[in-house]
Amino acid sequence: MNDEQSPIKKEQEQMHHARRNFLKQSAFLSALAIAPPALVKAAEKNMDEQAAAFFEQKALKLEVNGKPYQLSVEPRVTLLDLLREQLHLTGTKKGCDFGQCGACTVHVDGQRVLSCMSLAVMQDGKKVTTIEGLAKGDKLHPMQQAFITHDGFQCGYCTPGQIMSAVACVREGHAGSANEIREYMSGNICRCGAYPNIVKAIMEVKEKGGNI
Amino acid sequence: MENFFYNDDDRVTGPEVVTGKATFAAEHQVPGVTYGVLVGSNIANGSISALDTKAAERAPGVLAVISHLNAPPVPGYEPPKEPEKLPAGGKGLQVFSGPEIYFNGQPIVLVIADTFERATYAASLVKAQYQTNKPQTDFTEAGKSVEAVPGARYKDNIRGDAAAYKTAPVTLEAEYIVPVEVHNPMELHAIIARWDADDKVTVYDKTQGVKSTQRSIVSAFKLKEENVQVFAPFVGGGFGSALRTWPHEIAALLGAKKIGRPVKLVLTRNQMFLMVGYRPYTLQKIGLGATTDGKLVGISHQADSITSMYEEFTEGSVNVSKIMYACPNVFTRYHIYPFNVSTPTWMRGPGEATGTFALESALDELSYKLNMDPVELRLLNYAETDPETGKPYSSKFLKEAFELGVEAFGWKQRNPVVGSMKEGQLQVGYGMATGVFGAYRGVAKAVARIYADGSLVVQSAVSDSGPGTATAMVQVAASVMNMPKDKISFELGDASMPPGPTQGGSATTSTLGSAVFAVCTSLQEKMAALAVKNAVFYANELDEIKPSDFIFEDGFIVLASDKSKKISYTELLKQNKVNQLEATEESRPDGKMKDYVAYSYSVHFVKVLVNPATGMVTVDKVVIAGDAGKIISPKTAESQMIGGAVGGIGMALMEEGIIDNRYGRWVNNNFADYHVPVHADVPPIQAIFVNKPDPLLNPIGAKGMGEIALIGFAAAVANAVYHATGKRVRDLPITPDKLI
């Protein structure tokens, strides 16, 4: 939490290149003996950039929808892009990529968070639930069913984020009234304007109670 | 044909959407896909003098850096025929075709890399130098230092006496501003482009029209239609922004061609403001004249709007004044002015939403001058025939909509005195306004196949960006075929299907529904032709049974004269040993409408609460009554009306695109600074339909709905705010600072 200014500066870029060049030149010599197959392969093909990048990846253990993953990611990869582009779990949506719309909402260790503002590498050891992990087999989660019943979406793009947020809203105890739901769902933007129907869906799930 | 429609019309896309399985443009798994990122210009006017792409090219994972210096040619990019004239709408920006810069953020470079992160980083390394001219983005200069685009289409339109309104006993003149508003569908515009051969391409695209996108690519790259495949099974909203093919789509195709691998290109939210259209800023001057008892004598409506430096854009902003009210004297003028901005495009309720804000606000102002209820004033000037042509309406149930709305909203509880209603410390305002939009029917083709297992599949090459087209078409098919809707699927989003309309202008249900009606009817004829030979219908050999003797009931072909004689669709196919029956039909407008005009109408009633200390406005209650003809799919129709109201809350209270004129650069092109409504801004919204079929427009009786849901809404809010506070806000949006 320091406040040092560091806009992109030439010096930094040069430093960055210097570090990369060092990795490129030294990587093969020092690392081949202990290198995993991917690196050896890269080295054989003289794909030095790929080799350099290998060293800049971090190991990451993650449980997504109950399934364990052992991954290696660049630190700059967000949880959202990891899910969508590497794990092909495209149910989690990119709507703004800047924490301003809620389309990317997932649960991490049971809490609703924005995956676009979460670095994947920081989630090491955590449990992630996405929209794909909400239904039990073919049986829809009550919130999913309620969204269909109350027509809580039109185009459907913000919907996974709305549903993940809605489930959390009820679990947190923030679905006590229509007004409370509106406030606690305000982090999820729907441009089609399905809001009133979403509120109805959440009210129904809340009123039915049970373990959601 | 007796139409019936299921009321339990859950969206057919529901299960896929709520489980995250619905596949949007950027989500198709394409082997070997690469990532493209666009670099925008930093200036608004001038040209690129030098481009340094070395660092980007050297960056890890980068496969290509494409600009005007090295882009493959686009054969369809032709030089303008009259270089001194602003090109007509539809030409678009010719991406990477030269160093010229017309607007800030104009795509100048495409970086392609093996991952999204690497492409994004490399794009940040591109450095451009410019020869810079002073940008012109100050829209208040329209008609001053910026001259109007000349042309025959901008000539004045006069009915009766243009100046009549000025001589009326009661007159009103006022200026209204609708700022730039941006569609901002939640799905970022995205495309995956893959060349399957030198002359063959597949794209997964965000588009409101798979066929129109196909045509654009065919024309840009001079390809055969059958060699351009376009898929859009799910489209995450559009509101007009995906009605045309934009530079980023051509850029992705160029990139994929250059590297010989598929390219995925997703715009950033910031870029969504810059290159996929917006509702243009429009300044409107309204003049109204009326008799002391409220009859309109004259209307004058002038609009000055904006376009880009490289293309004309026009919309029907002033048309509402020609058609809404019975008024003998109407003057309209519409001009556009070129600025250093990208080209606007139709945004929900195009033109009419802009024009109606002015006209319906002015009507409200007039009602106070006349000391007359705003609903009464509108009924007094109700047009029984089309004011412009004198033709009758194919149907018009606006009066019924007024009645339904007044009743449901409790309009009569409104105390007409401004500022007289209170709830605690809050000022209460009731406002209303009307919306109108043409009801259209275009050309569409569909194919229907019924299988021996009893299932029916109907297909047409259309997109659905949210209204629920597949849901509505299943309703039409179920109604015509008289069979359970769970046996029916409607498939879309594939350009190789029979051509359907682009989803826009509130015409999809009318146009496509007519084709589905036709193709299902045709399929029934084929089934009837098979059935006439079937023994089940014959008591003795002398009977003569014609196809017209049948009716279709609940999945059975039934002999009308003896309902005990029937055969199920499934059994019919089985007995005839056919696996499937297929019909293809094209539907186009027939001659019935020649002497008629058709419009859809909405009436918006809004209650607002205004905090006089902070200026914050709460929309507390909304009723919209609509005349949209026969309602095909009640649940999705209601949702669409609610969605229009939510869009209207945004337009009325918060949406405004802002450019810093010193740099010609957007300053609020993101969702934190450009506000759209959130849950907390939206009360329960009641949507009501007259639900009477239009007898002439098409065989299913539907008019249109997407536009009227929004058109007029902002005026209703502004009128309610005036009623609450006595403050007439004529420049949208009505933010707190304008009310304190």
Place this chain on the structure above:
Amino acid sequence: MINFDYVRAASQKAVTDLLGKDPTAKIIAGGTNLVDLMKRGVEAPEKLIDITRLPLGKIEQVDNLVHIGALVPNSELAAHPLIAEKFPLLVQALHAGASPQLRNMATVGGNMMQRTRCTYFYDTVLPCNKRKPGSGCAAIGGHNRMHAIFGASQNCIAVHPSDMCVALAALEAKVMVSGNKGERKILFKDFHRLPGDTPAQDNNLQRGELITGISIPLAERFSKHATYLKVRDRHSYAFALVSVAAALQLDGNKIQDARIAMGGVAHKPWRLYAAEDFLKGKSATTQNFKEAAALAMKDAKAYEGNHFKLTLAPNSIVQALQTITRNI
């Protein structure tokens, strides 16, 4: 975004050591602002130090102080029974900020460290002294509807965007900081700073220092009559045009003490000392509230786009005070 190095800090000392060694390193916790800034190229640290596994997540009462660890998420803080009981003003302010998802991620320390939301700060193409010292302030003469009316300088008119901090200013919290030279406490009013000639610096934290937590003195006399009013362009999930954190100690209708701070009006949470002093000993009447608000506005200065704040700010002060005295 450059592909920075990522280090997970095992101890506070490791954090301060790393910060000392690497001038481009930055701390990350919730990431709700830093990741945003890195995506836009406003920040480009070579190294990120992840402190989220450090044991700084406690909320506890020790004597007359409530200690809140720097890593307590905003949502957890707002939901904590001790905070709800002792500092309803803080709970209201927390709920007024961001969205539930962001509040689950954002930490107390990070909330204090968030940068301004001035649009020019985020656009690396345009001048901004805060982002690039010496480049100029594009907000002056530009679009400055959201900007400061108090304490701005010719170099910067940005505002601090936090809601939580406005309440903490009114509650006179202290910031606990740990660095190479040991630990120190900073009064909340001295934590954030005015832009002056060095707008790049948002606060008085030294290079290499880490916020470990805050402590708030118990002040039950203020807890009954307190409110946080936030005026914004929509009803939720928007930054403040202005906000008011107000707390009164009342004896019947008589104001014994007052704490008022504003957000959205200055480069830091803005305490209204003159208004507070004026109200002490006065009756809780609208007239007195108006006079206090007028005093608060004495040094206000508006720019092209934010003249309305000269009316909105005093209106909001009066409204907040009326709200907390409505039922006395």
